Amino acid sequence: MKNRIQTLLIALSLLIQPLSGIRAQGVEAVVSQIETEATENSQLQALAHELMDVIGPRLVGTPQMKKAHDWAVQTFSGWGIEASNEPWGTWRGWERGIxxxxxxxxxxxxxxxxxxxxxxxxxxxxxxxxxxxxxxxxxxxxxxxxxxxxxxxxxxxxxxxxxxxxxxxxxxxxxxxxxxxxxxxxxxxxxxxxxxxxxxxxxxxxxxxxxxxxxxxxxxxxxxxxxxxxxxxxxxxxxxxxxxxxxxxxxxxxxxxxxxxxxxxxxxxxxSRELGRVPTFNTIAVLPGKELPDEYVVLSAHFDSWDGGTGATDNGTGTLTMMEAARILKKVYPNPRRTIVVGLWGSEEQGLNGSRAYVEDHPEVVAGLQALFNQDNGTGRVVRINGQGFLHAYAFLGRWLGAVPDSITRHIETTFPGNPGRGGSDYASFVAHGAPAFSLSSLSWSYWNYTWHTNLDTYDKIVFDDVRNNVILTAVLAYMASEDPQRTSREQAELPLDPETGKPREWPTPRAPNREGGRE
Structure with a gap:
């Protein structure tokens, strides 16, 4: 089912059965604090300047990519969030010159x-x-x-x-x-x-x-x-x-x-300069869960970019969304029920390599995943969420969206149960393992022509009001997923027929990362 009336139906059901068992007392207060912090104390512009203007593009294997990873760890640490750079392979080292x-x-x-x-x-x-x-x-x-x-x-x-x-x-x-x-x-x-x-x-x-x-x-x-x-x-x-x-x-x-x-x-x-083989990383930040530390909510964005511009909308804005959401959650929700992980993935542009390596290296996160929220496609406000083929996605995503301010959900169309993503961005690395991961798909803002992998993907193309909208949405969804007394269902819907074979489509299969890239 796909329509904007769903949000109103969700809100109505919540009035009848408040938050379906989620600890209702304090939910409105926490959501209000998230909205206030995101609006009145936003760090988005300062973070965007440091990441896009000062560090610049983040091509895998370059010194700028490593500098970005180190900056992210330092920034998380400054907010009191434990973070580290996890190596997962090597890449051809190269540095752009004059x-x-x-x-x-x-x-x-x-x-x-x-x-x-x-x-x-x-x-x-x-x-x-x-x-x-x-x-x-x-x-x-x-x-x-x-x-x-x-x-x-x-x-x-x-x-x-x-x-x-x-x-x-x-x-x-x-x-x-x-x-x-x-x-x-x-x-x-x-x-x-x-x-x-x-x-x-x-x-x-x-x-x-x-x-x-x-x-x-x-x-x-x-x-x-x-x-x-x-x-x-x-x-x-x-x-x-x-x-x-x-x-x-x-x-x-x-x-x-x-x-x-x-x-x-x-x-x-x-x-330009050749730098030999260099290590590649994912930056991982963690807010440990107090009651269910072995269950996880993941905030996901790829950190790398092509280097025609400075990677502002692909995927600087996704990165900023997840970092700012984590900062706010640390401030207003410092003791999450489940562990909240922020994954800033390397080498997405060459085939989701960082996230594919992470799911291989961290089966415990895949097994304990309550939900993953990924944002990747530009600076616009989120307008679409797909259930990714999980049969009961409407039940739990509906509960969580019901707590999101109406000023945000009124723009969002949902598709349930939807079809599983087979690529395109890092949520697909988790979906392939049958784990509930979701793409927060945003409004275009002429993304494909003007900023997607172009020389114009720079700070000035960021629409900060829309990114702030996405921060609030992500933080509230993460909070609700963390607090939900129920585990999310992984039951898969029957997929539609493949017109070429006449048989039902198969669930995507996991693909191995390229851990020794840039040899071509």
Missing amino acids: CHIDLLAPRVVSLHGRQLAWSPATPPGGITAGVITLPMVADSLAFARWLPQARGKWVCVSMPQITGRPDENWEEFATEESFEKMKSRREAETAAWQQNLRNSGYTAQTLNQALEAAGAAGILQSRWSNAFGANKIFSANTEKIAVVDLSLEDYGMVYRMAEHGDEPKIRVVAE
């Missing part, structure tokens, strides 16, 4: 761009070379004949965009005929580009290695995010030559120069 990209001919201008994660460095003075674009080829033999021309050149490997304006900008200002004409042309050019790549015998994942083997000076790309000024920033996928991402505007200019025979020349200075 990156400068300049067009030297046919005119001089500094270009907007950056080195990709784990990209090899250039020599100290940089690399100055001409620019070449990929040819149109009929087959892989034709591409192999062309490859020697890439030697000593910066090679453009991304399709140039025909417009730097997002579709919503066209919808607002263009004529309908002009908009449709642009979309038709873009669709045709995209199809032709993809077919040409297939003709070459390579994929987007293998092309860079082929160019590297052919002696290219470096790789130029532009992975536009369909939003003004936003590019997706991922990894280089090379061993010896630098890969840089240019803004849509500068990439298009350089590409057109090369296509028109203007002989563009570019100098790139990229001062």
Whole structure:
């Protein structure tokens, strides 16, 4: 069942049977204190500045990631919460350095761009070379004949965009005929580009290695995010030559120069450093349970990020939510009935590795899990909660949501029993083990285009009112889950049919973490 009336029904049932056995005396007082502390003494902006502005992006294997872990432990300790960094593996150590990209001919201008994660460095003075674009080829033999021309050149490997304006900008200002004409042309050019790549015998994942083997000076790309000024920033996928991402505007200019025979020349200075194998961590904070210490409520967020921006909405805001909720609970609920754990996971971006390692290393937490609450998808207020396929999730989540202020629950739609998450964020690592873990899914705020893994994922995109909303929700849910006299049910609902097989879908199976990452 899925509707906003559920919240009213929950509240009504609580009036008839107050909190279904939860120690009702004092619940309203504790919830009021949580709301007051979150509103009148919020630490969110100070924490966000320290984490995003000062420490910066948190790419796994970088010194900044380790600095963030140490900062979190120190911050928790300052609040009187015991915390530590738990090692779970190693990763390729790498540190971003200064990156400068300049067009030297046919005119001089500094270009907007950056080195990709784990990209090899250039020599100290940089690399100055001409620019070449990929040819149109009929087959892989034709591409192999062309490859020697890439030697000593910066090679453009991304399709140039025909417009730097997002579709919503066209919808607002263009004529309908002009908009449709642009979309038709873009669709045709995209199809032709993809077919040409297939003709070459390579994929987007293998092309860079082929160019590297052919002696290219470096790789130029532009992975536009369909939003003004936003590019997706991922990894280089090379061993010896630098890969840089240019803004849509500068990439298009350089590409057109090369296509028109203007002989563009570019100098790139990229001062990254390889650091060998480095340890990876999860930061774990604990508020010990006084009555049921072997039962657990987990506040979950991944701590790592890509490093195009500073990881503000992916997942700085989730991290801030869990840290601030823990601070408030320590202050207003210092003696929890069950143990409350805060898990700030490492290497979520490379496959939920930190949380998958934690469930392997801590079977006692999985076995004793009362509930896990995870927040990951941006800065917006929580608007959806899914029962994750647990048949009786409505019963206990309903009890807990009934104590949350109506100003928060009125925005939330619920789906019960829902379907189990199979990936996407760290709650799935626990769900795969049959443990009740839930995603607090938030409002978009154009997350996908503007901040998800882009160069624009920075402090200024945080909507603090919405994050504060999520802090209150998380703290109240954690309090209610901790106090509930009943253990949560793990009975699984019958899953819907798989349209491909005609049989019921199976519950997701646990997957092992990559404990020796970055070797590709």
